[in-house]
Amino acid sequence: MEEQLDHISAEIYQKSYVIVDNFVDKEFQSALLAEQMQLLGQGKFRHAAVGKGGQKQVRTEIRGDEVHWMDADDLSPLQAAYWEKLEEIRKALNQNCFLGLRSFEGHFARYPIGSFYKRHLDQFQAVPHRVVTVILYLNDSWTQDEEGALRMYIPQEDGSELIEDVLPVGGRLVIFLSGEIPHEVLPTKKERISITGWFRNID
Numbered sequence: 001m002e003e004q005l006d007h008i009s010a011e012i013y014q015k016s017y018v019i020v021d022n023f024v025d026k027e028f029q030s031a032l033l034a035e036q037m038q039l040l041g042q043g044k045f046r047h048a049a050v051g052k053g054g055q056k057q058v059r060t061e062i063r064g065d066e067v068h069w070m071d072a073d074d075l076s077p078l079q080a081a082y083w084e085k086l087e088e089i090r091k092a093l094n095q096n097c098f099l100g101l102r103s104f105e106g107h108f109a110r111y112p113i114g115s116f117y118k119r120h121l122d123q124f125q126a127v128p129h130r131v132v133t134v135i136l137y138l139n140d141s142w143t144q145d146e147e148g149a150l151r152m153y154i155p156q157e158d159g160s161e162l163i164e165d166v167l168p169v170g171g172r173l174v175i176f177l178s179g180e181i182p183h184e185v186l187p188t189k190k191e192r193i194s195i196t197g198w199f200r201n202i203d
């Protein structure tokens, strides 16, 4: 874990993003997936909205995922275990990258077949407190032809962008600076399950 935390910090410091395969083991991943499926069965997912406050709207031509927010005061044991792992990352990033991260918020997400999320930044004027994005993918298996990649646009020093496509392979964790890396979810050919969250610089 110590080595992994150093690796994560170094990559965030140098490149603003990092991909960690097998961040959770198969057993933990399947348990989280089962929990998400159970919440889904209980009708606890809602179409995700874009915008903030009074501007909030469901616009499936921009994003087609459904989400269920985790309640920090009412986490299941599994969710609490995941938050504890993230807490280690939060501390490491504060120590090594001086990001001043103080809290975490997150939701389960489900992208139905054919859905996507157009290019966006997770930090913008209306949501200034998200500093680091953290995504854990939960699908049992994922192949190239199922598509649905996370496409990140990495800013280069010459002003161009490098495209990095990341398949939502189960157990894979992606971390990036919310205000630095525009990204999108390409249309998926399979139901796509994940937990997305943000470290914030407020409590």
Ligand code: OGA
Pocket: 109, 117, 122, 135, 149, 150, 183, 184, 185, 194, 196
């Ligand atoms: C988001 C998002 C990317 C992904 O929820 O803001 O960009 O790969 N998710 O699920």
Ligand code: MN
Pocket: 120, 121, 122, 183
């Ligand atoms: Mn995003």
